[in-house]
Amino acid sequence: MTFENDEARREYFLGLLREGLEELHAKLGGVPFTTLEDAVERMKSVEKWPMGDDARLHKLAERMRHAASSKDLLQRWKDEVGFPHGEIEDILNLSDPPYYTACPNPFIEDFIKHYGKPYDPNVPYSREPFAADVSEGKNDPIYNAHSYHTKVPHKAIMRYILHYTEPGDVVFDGFCGTGMTGVAAQLCGDKKTIESLGYTVLPDGSVLDETNEPFSKIGERQTVLSDLSPLATFVACNYTNFSNLVSFTQEALELVAQAERALSWLYEEKDGVVASSIWSDVFLCPNCSAELVFWDAALKDGKMRKSFPCPHCGSAVGKSASKSTGATKLERPFDTRYDPALKKIVRVPKFVLVEQTIRRGSARHSLKVPPESRDDFLKRFEGRSWPDIPTDEFFPGRQTNKLINGSGISHVCHMYTPRALFAYGYLWQLELSSAKHTALFRFCLSAINNYISRKQGYFGGGGGVSGTLFTPSIHLERNVFDVLRRKIKKIGSLSVDKKRTSVVSTQSITWLNNIPANTIDYIFTDPPFGESLQYAELNMFIEAWLKVKTVPEDDCVLNYVHKKNLTFYSHMMTKAFSEYARVLKPGRWITIEFHNSQNAVWYAIQQAIEAAGLIVADVRILDKQQRSFNAVNRAGAVDQDLVITAYKPNGGLEDRFKLTAGTEEGVWDFVRTHLKQLPVFVSKDGKAEV
Ligand SMILES: C[S@@+](CC[C@H](N)C(=O)[O-])C[C@H]1O[C@@H](n2cnc3c(N)ncnc32)[C@H](O)[C@@H]1O
Numbered sequence: 001m002t003f004e005n006d007e008a009r010r011e012y013f014l015g016l017l018r019e020g021l022e023e024l025h026a027k028l029g030g031v032p033f034t035t036l037e038d039a040v041e042r043m044k045s046v047e048k049w050p051m052g053d054d055a056r057l058h059k060l061a062e063r064m065r066h067a068a069s070s071k072d073l074l075q076r077w078k079d080e081v082g083f084p085h086g087e088i089e090d091i092l093n094l095s096d097p098p099y100y101t102a103c104p105n106p107f108i109e110d111f112i113k114h115y116g117k118p119y120d121p122n123v124p125y126s127r128e129p130f131a132a133d134v135s136e137g138k139n140d141p142i143y144n145a146h147s148y149h150t151k152v153p154h155k156a157i158m159r160y161i162l163h164y165t166e167p168g169d170v171v172f173d174g175f176c177g178t179g180m181t182g183v184a185a186q187l188c189g190d191k192k193t194i195e196s197l198g199y200t201v202l203p204d205g206s207v208l209d210e211t212n213e214p215f216s217k218i219g220e221r222q223t224v225l226s227d228l229s230p231l232a233t234f235v236a237c238n239y240t241n242f243s244n245l246v247s248f249t250q251e252a253l254e255l256v257a258q259a260e261r262a263l264s265w266l267y268e269e270k271d272g273v274v275a276s277s278i279w280s281d282v283f284l285c286p287n288c289s290a291e292l293v294f295w296d297a298a299l300k301d302g303k304m305r306k307s308f309p310c311p312h313c314g315s316a317v318g319k320s321a322s323k324s325t326g327a328t329k330l331e332r333p334f335d336t337r338y339d340p341a342l343k344k345i346v347r348v349p350k351f352v353l354v355e356q357t358i359r360r361g362s363a364r365h366s367l368k369v370p371p372e373s374r375d376d377f378l379k380r381f382e383g384r385s386w387p388d389i390p391t392d393e394f395f396p397g398r399q400t401n402k403l404i405n406g407s408g409i410s411h412v413c414h415m416y417t418p419r420a421l422f423a424y425g426y427l428w429q430l431e432l433s434s435a436k437h438t439a440l441f442r443f444c445l446s447a448i449n450n451y452i453s454r455k456q457g458y459f460g461g462g463g464g465v466s467g468t469l470f471t472p473s474i475h476l477e478r479n480v481f482d483v484l485r486r487k488i489k490k491i492g493s494l495s496v497d498k499k500r501t502s503v504v505s506t507q508s509i510t511w512l513n514n515i516p517a518n519t520i521d522y523i524f525t526d527p528p529f530g531e532s533l534q535y536a537e538l539n540m541f542i543e544a545w546l547k548v549k550t551v552p553e554d555d556c557v558l559n560y561v562h563k564k565n566l567t568f569y570s571h572m573m574t575k576a577f578s579e580y581a582r583v584l585k586p587g588r589w590i591t592i593e594f595h596n597s598q599n600a601v602w603y604a605i606q607q608a609i610e611a612a613g614l615i616v617a618d619v620r621i622l623d624k625q626q627r628s629f630n631a632v633n634r635a636g637a638v639d640q641d642l643v644i645t646a647y648k649p650n651g652g653l654e655d656r657f658k659l660t661a662g663t664e665e666g667v668w669d670f671v672r673t674h675l676k677q678l679p680v681f682v683s684k685d686g687k688a689e690v
Contacts, residue, residue, distance in 0.1 A: 013097035028074035052513035082508025086548035100237035105505030129618035157184035167219025169521035174509035176225035179236025182502035189220035240502035249492030272360035281473035282350035283330035288313035349408035387425035390544035510575035531558035577612035
């Protein structure tokens with residue numbers, strides 16, 4: 001199929017996607033679940049959406065039967081497939097079909113038919129199990145273009161893809177996060193990047209390893225990427241579509257300059273432009289009930305004290321009570337006021353502007369804001385009409401409850417100062433000259449979210465505490481335009497200009513009805529590893545801006561607030577690995593990079609792999625270079641990165657064996673087919689771990 005230009009391609013497939021979504025709503029929406037047969041028949045009647053064969057539809061209907069009686073067929077189906085929450089228009093706006101859909105992608109089968117090779121048991125394939133450091137490449141500018149929870153660097157994944165696949169093979173990652181597997185598969189076609197791994201690329205395309213042995217061929221591999229989170233897949237879609245970045249950068253920087261001029265009233269002060277500001281929580285002294293500004297009371301000699309005297313009554317106070325200092329715990333006062341962004345009266349924790357750094361040319365100076373003028377700043381918003389701001393409330397959860405109960409913040413929009421919120425909201429509304437540039441612009445906006453929100457502390461690193469929604473009591477507000485400009489320039493300086501080789505889908509891995517069996521040549525995957533990272537809760541912070549949100553019920557995590565225990569996790573992982581086993585071609589490999597934060601979770605993964613009929617051939621511990629905050633702070637965390645190598649047993653061995661007997665390929669084929677009871681062990685430095 002050819003199109004006049006990329007926009008025409010997008011429009012055409014958006015039309016198809018719209019028809020599919022409308023058909024789903026028309027045929028399943030508002031229909032109650034009556035009988036299993038009725039549910040199956042109704043799902044079968046959907047023509048424009050891949051629903052799966054009869055047997056799978058029966059299985060699905062069986063699961064749907066157990067949903068709450070108030071849910072119609074559409075909602076039950078959506079819950080099972082991990083269909084994100086969002087209006088049809090918002091899903092379409094975010095999507096870039098056929099490459100990316102902010103819902104399950106109905107075009108994957110066509111993509112695989114077009115690019116993949118059908119499974120042929122007579123085609124010999126042999127590779128030995130392989131494991132390499134998964135933390136390699138964490139300083140790479142591509143890797144750092146957009147942060148995410150426990151990203152696996154693309155350079156580390158490239159070694160695996162080069163080892164297990166050849167150009168044109170189809171690689172899959174169903175917990176794709178930011179799509180590093182897709183970036184890696186794309187860069188397997190890039191000589192410079194391959195050589196940066198210490199390999200040599202010969203003129204005939206052969207890739208030699210460090211011992212000069214040929215082991216692979218240069219050339220892009222195709223990837224199918226999916227994740228439950230629309231934030232993850234939106235980022236993955238952009239990451240795998242980095243091309244012509246110079247023209248994007250020029251347009252984006254010009255647009256930021258225009259926006260800055262249009263909103264000059266926002267950051268302008270008498271003697272320059274606000275480069276950054278310091279904001280402080282306000283607390284109530286539990287002894288004298290007077291209000292105190294944390295910045296004024298707790299800071300001494302540039303350091304924050306845990307316990308300090310109340311400036312009004314002198315009693316020892318702190319954010320937490322302390323036996324050693326005798327400090328009592330401060331309380332949080334709230335303001336009840338009209339919120340112009342939410343357009344309603346809200347109760348918000350008190351928070352004040354205490355200092356500003358003003359920029360004029362290259363000179364900067366800091367100005368303290370006197371107590372009597374701390375609210376003056378709000379006057380500049382009077383009579384302004386606010387851009388479209390997310391009105392979402394954080395739903396209850398492990399991280400969100402800490403935010404709601406700890407900081408008193410209930411809405412996404414209260415994660416920003418009014419100035420940052422106005423500027424950020426304004427920028428999210430801008431459209432560039434093409435859908436691709438608009439998407440890249442929003443990729444940059446989502447990448448700076450942690451840095452311009454109240455997660456950013458005055459003390460501590462950039463972007464705040466990762467893996468949490470923690471808002472420190474002293475916030476460093478950065479000029480949104482400055483931060484965005486820096487991000488855009490960084491993206492513009494990336495030397496990557498590759499053709500698109502990935503198709504991205506937003507759905508739960510537990511039901512891959514849109515990926516046919518035996519079609520995938522290799523899987524690299526990094527599943528959620530228990531309770532440390534609550535993806536749905538954390539991602540909601542940006543998904544509120546994308547207007548398409550994760551189905552939290554399907555998030556494969558341990559979460560006592562959502563009543564997700566080990567049984568839930570094991571159940572989800574078993575379904576996930578069964579789907580992996582179904583779509584993988586027989587005789588092919590899956591690499592599971594797994595952060596082992598808890599042994600019970602590791603056992604659940606092992607059982608899930610085994611129950612799926614995959615055979616574990618090797619398990620290794622890899623030393624990590626960086627520790628995440630949660631891992632460091634969780635008492636008893638096992639905190640190891642494991643690489644598990646497994647394969648799907650071969651079909652058609654006997655036929656192939658006649659052809660390959662006596663060759664190395666034949667031996668590997670035999671080994672992988674018959675040695676089903678390989679012991680599962682963990683090795684470190686070549687020794688078995690006990
Ligand atoms: C460890 S992260 C993967 C990070 C990824 N390797 C990267 O480099 O960005 C695990 C991912 O699993 C996703 N996830 C959780 N439950 C899921 C489900 N039921 N189906 C698909 N993805 C799920 C989360 O949204 C998260 O992005």
